[in-house]
Amino acid sequence: MGYLERLGITQIELEQILASSASLRGILVGYLAEVRLMETWFRDYPPKKYDDHDRKHKGDRWISYKGREISIEVKSLQSGSVEQIGDDQWTGAVQIDASDRRPVVLPNGDRLETVCLVVGGFDLVAVNLFEFGGKWRFAFARNCDLPRSTFRKYTPEQRQFLLQTTPKITWPPQPPFREEPFALMDAIVVEALLDEMAAED
Numbered sequence: 001m002g003y004l005e006r007l008g009i010t011q012i013e014l015e016q017i018l019a020s021s022a023s024l025r026g027i028l029v030g031y032l033a034e035v036r037l038m039e040t041w042f043r044d045y046p047p048k049k050y051d052d053h054d055r056k057h058k059g060d061r062w063i064s065y066k067g068r069e070i071s072i073e074v075k076s077l078q079s080g081s082v083e084q085i086g087d088d089q090w091t092g093a094v095q096i097d098a099s100d101r102r103p104v105v106l107p108n109g110d111r112l113e114t115v116c117l118v119v120g121g122f123d124l125v126a127v128n129l130f131e132f133g134g135k136w137r138f139a140f141a142r143n144c145d146l147p148r149s150t151f152r153k154y155t156p157e158q159r160q161f162l163l164q165t166t167p168k169i170t171w172p173p174q175p176p177f178r179e180e181p182f183a184l185m186d187a188i189v190v191e192a193l194l195d196e197m198a199a200e201d
Contacts, residue, residue, distance in 0.1 A: 026076070033128035034060050034074050036136045041126075041181055059122040066189050071122040073143075077131045078166060090132040090171040096125065096146065097165040106161040116149050116162035123188050124181060132171045139169060142184050145176035 004014065018025050038047055038061065045063040059071030073096075081093040097115045104118050105111050120143060127139045149162040173179050 022079075026079075029128070029130060030074070030076055033076060033126075033130070033136075033138075037061070037072070037074055037126050037128070037138060040136065041138070065185050068189050068192055070124060070185055070188055072124045072126055073117075073122040074126050074128060076128045077169070079131050081166075082131045084133075088133060088171070090129075092131065092169055093166040094127045094169045095166060096163055106158060108157060108161065110158055110161075112154070112158065114154075114162065116151075116165055119143065119146075119148070119161050119163060124184060126181065127169060127177065129169075129171055137171075138181075139171070139173040139177040139179065140181040140184055141176040141178065142188060147176075 018028070042061075042063055045065060048062040048069075049060070060074045061072045062069050063072065064070075075094050075096050077092045078095050083091050085091055097117060101113045101115050103111060103113050104116075106118065107120070122143055125141050125143065125146065127141075129135075129137050129139055143163075147164040147167045149159045149164050151159070151162075154162060169177055178184060
């Protein structure tokens with residue numbers, strides 16, 4: 001017996017619930033985006049998914065790539081920001097933040113409460129662009145290339161460690177976003193190797 005059948009819910013009732021709840025639609029699309037991402041780009045890379053509360057393994061999916069574990073954070077567009085500007089040309093903002101305020105420790109030792117994600121907390125972001133024309137496609141960027149927070153509440157030093165919560169994004173993608181992930185993942189692997197070599201010297 002399927003889960004919907006166990007709940008005794010019909011397709012019509014489910015459609016009505018989804019239509020009346022933007023937050024539920026967002027949750028559903030977010031989890032579905034993780035599945036579509038794996039099907040589209042990483043079918044040959046069996047993913048790991050750690051517990052959402054595991055602070056040591058941040059990221060929605062982890063894959064082994066060229067001998068390295070790469071963490072991938074899957075994010076979605078702010079639906080109200082989406083605008084079509086041409087024939088399959090789009091602009092909007094992507095929500096790159098935590099679900100709520102929580103205490104973080106920055107690399108410089110500062111402690112603060114923020115919804116911002118900390119630079120280096122994951123390797124690669126995959127942005128679900130379904131709202132750009134109703135197609136399952138993604139744009140990718142390395143964590144280290146994402147824009148930093150400009151919020152004046154934080155000091156200039158703190159801002160360099162905090163990611164901007166709603167950076168702009170377009171289709172076709174423009175830097176730091178790319179249409180495919182593998183060149184970025186190659187760069188992540190090379191950078192990790194260089195860091196290891198530097199640490200050994």
